[in-house]
Every structure is written in structure tokens, then in C-alpha cells.
Amino acid sequence: MVVDLSELALKAGLADYSPVRGCMVIKPYGYAIWELIQKELDARIKECGHENAYFPLFIPESFLKKEADHIEGFAPECAVVTHAGGQKLEEPLVIRPTSETIIYHMFSKWIHSWRDLPFSVNQWANVVRWEMRTRLFLRTTEFLWQEGHTAHATHEEADGEALRMQKVYYDFMTKILALAPIVGQKSDSERFAGAEKTYSLEVLLRDGKILQAGTSHCLGQGFAKAFEIQFQTPNNELEFVHLTSWGVSTRLIGAIVLGHLDEKGLILPPAVAPIQAIIIPIYKTEEEKNKVLEECQKIASELKLAGIRHKIDSNDQTSPGAKFNEWELKGVPIRVQIGPRDVQNNQVELVRRDKCEKLKNIPRLGLPEKIQSLLTEMQDYLYERQLAWREENTYSADSIDELEQILETKGGFIKAHWNGKADTENKIKELTKATIRVKAFDEPEEKGKCLISGEESLQRVYIGRAY
Amino acid sequence: MVVDLSELALKAGLADYSPVRGCMVIKPYGYAIWELIQKELDARIKECGHENAYFPLFIPESFLKKEADHIEGFAPECAVVTHAGGQKLEEPLVIRPTSETIIYHMFSKWIHSWRDLPFSVNQWANVVRWEMRTRLFLRTTEFLWQEGHTAHATHEEADGEALRMQKVYYDFMTKILALAPIVGQKSDSERFAGAEKTYSLEVLLRDGKILQAGTSHCLGQGFAKAFEIQFQTPNNELEFVHLTSWGVSTRLIGAIVLGHLDEKGLILPPAVAPIQAIIIPIYKTEEEKNKVLEECQKIASELKLAGIRHKIDSNDQTSPGAKFNEWELKGVPIRVQIGPRDVQNNQVELVRRDKCEKLKNIPRLGLPEKIQSLLTEMQDYLYERQLAWREENTYSADSIDELEQILETKGGFIKAHWNGKADTENKIKELTKATIRVKAFDEPEEKGKCLISGEESLQRVYIGRAY
Numbered sequence A, B: 001m002v003v004d005l006s007e008l009a010l011k012a013g014l015a016d017y018s019p020v021r022g023c024m025v026i027k028p029y030g031y032a033i034w035e036l037i038q039k040e041l042d043a044r045i046k047e048c049g050h051e052n053a054y055f056p057l058f059i060p061e062s063f064l065k066k067e068a069d070h071i072e073g074f075a076p077e078c079a080v081v082t083h084a085g086g087q088k089l090e091e092p093l094v095i096r097p098t099s100e101t102i103i104y105h106m107f108s109k110w111i112h113s114w115r116d117l118p119f120s121v122n123q124w125a126n127v128v129r130w131e132m133r134t135r136l137f138l139r140t141t142e143f144l145w146q147e148g149h150t151a152h153a154t155h156e157e158a159d160g161e162a163l164r165m166q167k168v169y170y171d172f173m174t175k176i177l178a179l180a181p182i183v184g185q186k187s188d189s190e191r192f193a194g195a196e197k198t199y200s201l202e203v204l205l206r207d208g209k210i211l212q213a214g215t216s217h218c219l220g221q222g223f224a225k226a227f228e229i230q231f232q233t234p235n236n237e238l239e240f241v242h243l244t245s246w247g248v249s250t251r252l253i254g255a256i257v258l259g260h261l262d263e264k265g266l267i268l269p270p271a272v273a274p275i276q277a278i279i280i281p282i283y284k285t286e287e288e289k290n291k292v293l294e295e296c297q298k299i300a301s302e303l304k305l306a307g308i309r310h311k312i313d314s315n316d317q318t319s320p321g322a323k324f325n326e327w328e329l330k331g332v333p334i335r336v337q338i339g340p341r342d343v344q345n346n347q348v349e350l351v352r353r354d355k356c357e358k359l360k361n362i363p364r365l366g367l368p369e370k371i372q373s374l375l376t377e378m379q380d381y382l383y384e385r386q387l388a389w390r391e392e393n394t395y396s397a398d399s400i401d402e403l404e405q406i407l408e409t410k411g412g413f414i415k416a417h418w419n420g421k422a423d424t425e426n427k428i429k430e431l432t433k434a435t436i437r438v439k440a441f442d443e444p445e446e447k448g449k450c451l452i453s454g455e456e457s458l459q460r461v462y463i464g465r466a467y
Helices: A005-011 A028-047 A068-077 A100-110 A155-175 A222-226 A251-260 A286-305 A320-329 A340-344 A367-392 A400-409 A422-432 B005-011 B028-047 B068-077 B100-110 B155-175 B222-226 B251-260 B286-305 B320-329 B340-344 B367-392 B400-409 B422-432
Strands: A015-017 A024-026 A058-060 A079-084 A087-095 A119-128 A142-152 A182-185 A197-204 A210-220 A230-232 A238-240 A242-249 A277-281 A310-312 A334-338 A347-352 A357-363 A394-396 A413-417 A435-440 A460-464 B015-017 B024-026 B058-060 B079-084 B087-095 B119-128 B142-152 B182-185 B197-204 B210-220 B230-232 B238-240 B242-249 B277-281 B310-312 B334-338 B347-352 B357-363 B394-396 B413-417 B435-440 B460-464
Touching (some): A005 A251, A024 A028, A028 A119, A028 A155, A079 B087, A087 B079, A100 A119, A100 A142, A100 A222, A100 A242, A119 B119, A142 A155, A155 A242, A197 A435, A197 A460, A210 A222, A277 A320, A286 A310, A286 A334, A286 A340, A286 A367, A320 A334, A334 A340, A334 A367, A340 A347, A367 A394, A422 A435, B028 B119, B028 B155, B100 B142, B100 B242, B142 B155, B155 B197, B155 B210, B155 B242, B197 B251, B197 B435, B197 B460, B210 B222, B222 B242, B242 B251, B251 B367, B277 B286, B286 B334, B286 B367, B340 B347, B367 B394, B400 B413, B400 B422
Parallel strands (some): B277 B310
Antiparallel strands (some): A015 A024, A079 A087, A119 A142, A197 A210, A347 A357, A435 A460, B058 B087, B119 B142, B197 B210, B210 B242, B413 B460, B435 B460
């Protein structure tokens, strides 16, 4: 299925292009999805004991340069403020592309003793990366995200925290976004700039491409040494802390759209659907209109009481058929249709967005419960469908030709042997435009030979073409 | 009372200085207050039918220049990105000091017909104004805020909307922040740059100074003409829309702190207190400790069930006395003290932060209900106290000498006659360092003579020294 996410996002009213290169406007319908994502994920982050804080948008250029790998990775993407208040600044300020450097500067002021550890903060903020090629939601110059940062006394503890947060993301993505990511570790060349290990979650989209939907990094002591974050141990020795950082962004909205869509448009998982049930009145005469709209209001009150997000589409400039199309495009999970005969017979017609299946003669009595149970079913079904999609589109390749052929004809995840080295990784990318997405945690051991070098390999990795 | 807000904010753990000039770090305790403000205010904004969206951080320099007053007002405060992605930009980008220009550019794309009106969006975002003198929370280079924008078919409707949102702020500030602002209209020279009328809410703080805590602007058609936002009327004519914008910011945290504090530190209104009840165990022996902590856990579970935000301070490095001081400094509304004898007698001791009054022998049974009712009482009491403070510190002056004398000896609001002109307004400022804060809506008519010119005036205005 060939999909133009940008066109779809525009049509469904999720976003619009802005007059600033690569920046989008997130429209109310798209932003409402982000608010639901924030609410659900924020609660999970807080349950881990991480509190929210806010750090400056600006980072002194010298800070970015303190960790060598970090500046190398981010320098080409930085937007720089050189003038402010009508004057040239003494030191240029970089708009944060990520906040490790400024947050760890503060950590060095706040952390003194082993009693202060573990130490953590999370931040919901905008960040800016000057990307060459942008795409609504998937890669925008400015995007919104959450970035968590923790400091620990031992490497083991930090690594455990990075893995824990990856699990939190996994739990959130499967249960709330109904996505079925592959979880594992990135190759060295795909690591975050300044990290020791990057754990990631990779989602197979309906167009056969792969999306990195979230990452969690064990940063080791590199940043701690660069920013002199030391703590006194119980034995009165000074040691550097071990850091982690982890984040997900508005890119998740792209993952939802491309992970679940069909030829009619979006299919939103009920847990993040701003409107879970759209009520559409159907009538011809003025008398019918009054009757039907009155009943719609009653249904709306009942849905409100039941905590179901809903809306009546009472626009009388549009035909019911056009409304069906519009709300299908927007991915609303349940459509409630009601006409004069339905009012008379105390019933409605329901249509589930995922299966596009009509449920006729649904009794009015108990309607909120019926809708609630359909929403729950649909949430589960979408996850199962995404999981099945991933499984059906995961292949194995034992030669570079086979890899290329699958990529060209089918897309998806391709599992293959690789010797773990950067040169062969680059060669795969060069030959196929696909990248090594992740070394999956649950991949069984299996002896094989590297696609490129023929060297021995003990485990297959996931390869695919990524956004 | 002389108060150093910055010192207090640092000590109480609300914020910290950052390495970037004029930017602060909002620490978890301060940010949790902001989250409660956001939650309460966002619900009220949504009840008005305004939906959230997100617009770019960057504004092309040419956009800012389209409305002449607007650029004149904001140009001196702009931070400018001149380089990005390793290259010099063709057109510099300004970091939004406020988003009228970019939002109204989008409005011109989205609004076509009278059927599209009224049209509105709200945005929670960071903005940057390069201020010369900054102060934690009250005036920072970067701050967080909400800015709402609406478009209407008629001037009357727009003006009504600006007034409605001012009322929403008033309701929010009185009920949730327990503040008692004076509401009214700003003088022409204190209007928002590009507005026709600015309505404001002015709070008298405990140090006798005034804080502009929120504003709502009727923008008329100036921006609509600059950005060509036209709509087709039912008669097929093209007309320009009438716009409003309104916002409050993290400055509100400063208003809360300075509006309620006492010599011991912060007093947080329960509705925005991140911790409403702090539980402090008191013990000497290990056996006592176990017993008391067990009881603290039971209390915490009960408070959780009752929806009361709470925390146990079980730090055994600090004495109970030091804990009392710390949580008083942080403004936690209710302190729950419990020792071995209390456990035995099924009771606790409570201390209300506002009155610093000890309530002994409070029965354990029904403790959450007792605390809840104290929180409600305290919320009301703080509002009454703030209102009384304002009333007690509102004076009248009939000469410039009298005005100056009150300002020097007492501070507060001073009501005086003024002829409504800019030159006399400037003269007042020059002579007294005080400004005309607001023409209050509920100020009765009264004939008098302008302090400076002696010309006739029909109503007193509120004057004070402001942050």
C-alpha cells in the first residue's frame, strides 16, 4: 500500500504546513491525540517516580561541545541564535536539539552525595533539529517530545533504568497505541550521539517501512565526566554518576496513523481517539430533524456520563454520506447513525471503523455499555492486527540478493546474519537503502554467516527501510 | 514586608538559575504547581469551546513587521536565529515573543466564510522576550504560557469574547489561586502592542507591589488587515475578521508566592499545592520508628483514596523540627505529626500552614475527611485574607505629593484622578516610579481633578508600583 502521510494528515485535519521551513502546525484534531498520549504516558512516567521539570530552550554553544560524540552528532542540525535584544550575543545560543548538556550541567549543581541518587527528571518540551528532508509528524524541524534523564551510582543500575523505561514505552505502545514494536538494541553506528547503548522500539508500518518510535539510552559516564557530575560514596570517595536518557515524540502520531490506516483513511485506537463515537443524525423533513436531533442529544448525555468522548455532527450543509466518509477518513472508532425510524423503534445503527462492519438494530437501552465494549474490542483487535501484520511481513534473507529482492517486492522486516561491524553495516545500507534496525532481545541464537563478509554470526538482526 | 522572591524560590526548591542569561530552570516542586495551574485553567478554556493546537516556535522576521505597532513593541525584545543546519538563513527567524503573527497567517488560510466563525485556538507553549532585568518567575527571558486566539464576525462579539476570557481568568484566579485581582482596562500606553483594548487583572502582593497577572486583548481589525483574514458574509461580501488574544504565564507562580507568603515562607493555596498534606513521623527508638512509620503508611493509603496529594517525610537524617521548618518554607497546607503516643491513642496532631495553628488530639478515624475540610477552609480563608489585604492597602490620593507619600510609606493600590492622556501618565511615572495599573470596571463615577494637569476627571484609576 502506497501512502502519502502528509496528504493524509492534511486531509484528516491533523496538521498543516507552516510558513517556516520544515515546521508544521499541529491542528486541534492532531493535538488532541498528542494530549491523550501525554496524559497516558505522563502517568506511567510518574509511576516510575520521575517528576517533571523545565529547562531552558537555549543551550550555550560551549556546552554542546563538551561531549565530543554529542557535538559531532548534533552540530549539523543546530539552529543558532546569534542576536538578541538588538545586540550580537557574546556566545551564540543553540536551540536545544535535546537537553542532555544543559540538564547535566544542572545535575552537577544538584547531585553531591550517594544519598541524592538515583536522581531523575522528565521534561515535556519542544526541540529543534534542522533536518534536510522533512515530513509531517515523522521528521519536522521542530517537534514536541518528552525527555527523561536519570543519574545512578552504578553502571548496572543505569543500564537497568534504561531497560525499564524501554519497557514502559513498550507497555504504553502496545496497550494504548495498539502498536507491536520489536524491542532491542541499536547497532553502534545507530547509537545516540554520546550514548554507550541505545535501546529502541521499531514499528512496522502498513506501507512496509519501519519507524523508530522511541529510544532509551544508557549513557555510561561520558556526559558525567564532561559535566563533572560527581557524588560522594558512603566511603567518602568521589565517583562519577552513570546516566540514562529516554524519549518519545510527536512522531508517535505518525506511528499511529501509518501503523493502523486503511484505504479509507485513519483508524485511531480508541485509547487515543479524541472522538471515540461520532453521532450522525439522518432525516429529511424539519419534523424528523427535530425528533432525531433530540434523540442525539440524549445519546450524547448518556455517552458523557459514561466517559466516552463523542460529538454530534449536526452540520446541515453536508449529506450523511459525506459525513460517513469524513469521519472514516478521520479514523473515529464508532459511528452512531440514527434516523426517524430508529427513534421510533428505540434503536440505532453502529459502524465500527476498523472492520467497517454495520451493526443494525442496536437497542437504545444500554447503548453506552455496548459502545464501551466495542471500543475495548476494537483496541484489542487493532493490536492483534498490527502484531499479525508484523509477523506476516517479517522475512529471513540469507544473501544480499535475497534481502534486496524482499525489500523491493514486499518491504517489511528482514532478519539476516551480520558480523556486527560498521563496514558491513554501511555496505548493506549502500547496496539496499535499508538499515539494521535493531538486535531484538528475544531473537534466538542461530549460527549463520554475515550477508556481506561471510563471517560467522550467532544471531539474526532486523533490517528494513526506515523513515 | 521586604521579600526577595528569587531567594525564596531558590530556597523552597521552586526554581534555580540557569547558565543562560535570564532563563530559569523550573524545578519539580515549581513545575508541579504549573501542572496544577494548567490542568485547572485548561479545563476552563476548553469549556469555553476553545481547542488546543501547536504553532511553530519560529516566526519569519517579515511576519512580525506586518503590523506596525506590534513590531515596534516587540522588536527590542526579540531573539533571532540567523544560522541553522550549518548555513546562514535567507531570512532570519525570530523566536516567538507571542504568536499573533504566525497564528493569524494560518487563520487567513483556514477562515473563508461566516460559517467558519467564531474561530479559535489555544496554545500552551514557551515564548522568549529578551528582557533587560529579569527575576525568577516574574520576568524571565523564556517563560511558559497559554495564549488563546479567536476570530469573530463583529467587533461587538470580539470585545465580548475578550471580556469573557478576562472573566474566566478572574474566576480561576479567585477560586483556584485564592487571589483577589482588580479587573479593568489598561491605559492606551500600557496596551498590548497591536491591540485596540487590553483588559487586565492586577494583583496586590504582600510586599505592596502590583503584579499584572493576566491580560485579554480586543485586537480589532489591525492584524486581520495585516494578514488578510477575510470572510464571506451571508450577503457574499468580503469583510475582515475581528480578533482577540489572551494569556497567562508562569508568572502566576510568582503571583501565588508573593500573594500569600508570610515570614516563614510560602503558603500555597490547597488547589495548587503539589503536596497538600505532609506526614511527619516522630520517634526516638527503632521500635517506635517501626510503629509510627507503619501508621504513617496507613494514613497515606487513606489520603490517597480520598484524593489528597500527600507525602511522608521519612528522611532519618533530619530532625522533626528541621522538617517542620522545611515544609513550612515550602508552603504545604497541612502538616500531620504523629508520634508513638498518638499511635497508641488513635490520634494525630495537625498544623494548618496559613494560621500556624496546632490542632491536637485529632482522632485517626475520619482523618481524611477532617483534612479535606481543613483544605477547603484554608482555600477560602486565603482568598478572604488576600481580598482583605487588598482592601486594607487601597488608598486614595488627591495630589501628586500625597500619592508619592503613600507609595513611599505604604505601597499598595492608590486610587487617583487622571485626565486619561499619555503625557500626564508619563509624568506620574517619572515623578513616582508608579504606573497607572488599570481603570477598574466597578469603580464608581466621581468628579475630580487630574493629579498632574488639574483637568476634570470622572473616575479614579488604580496606581501602584509594579513588577
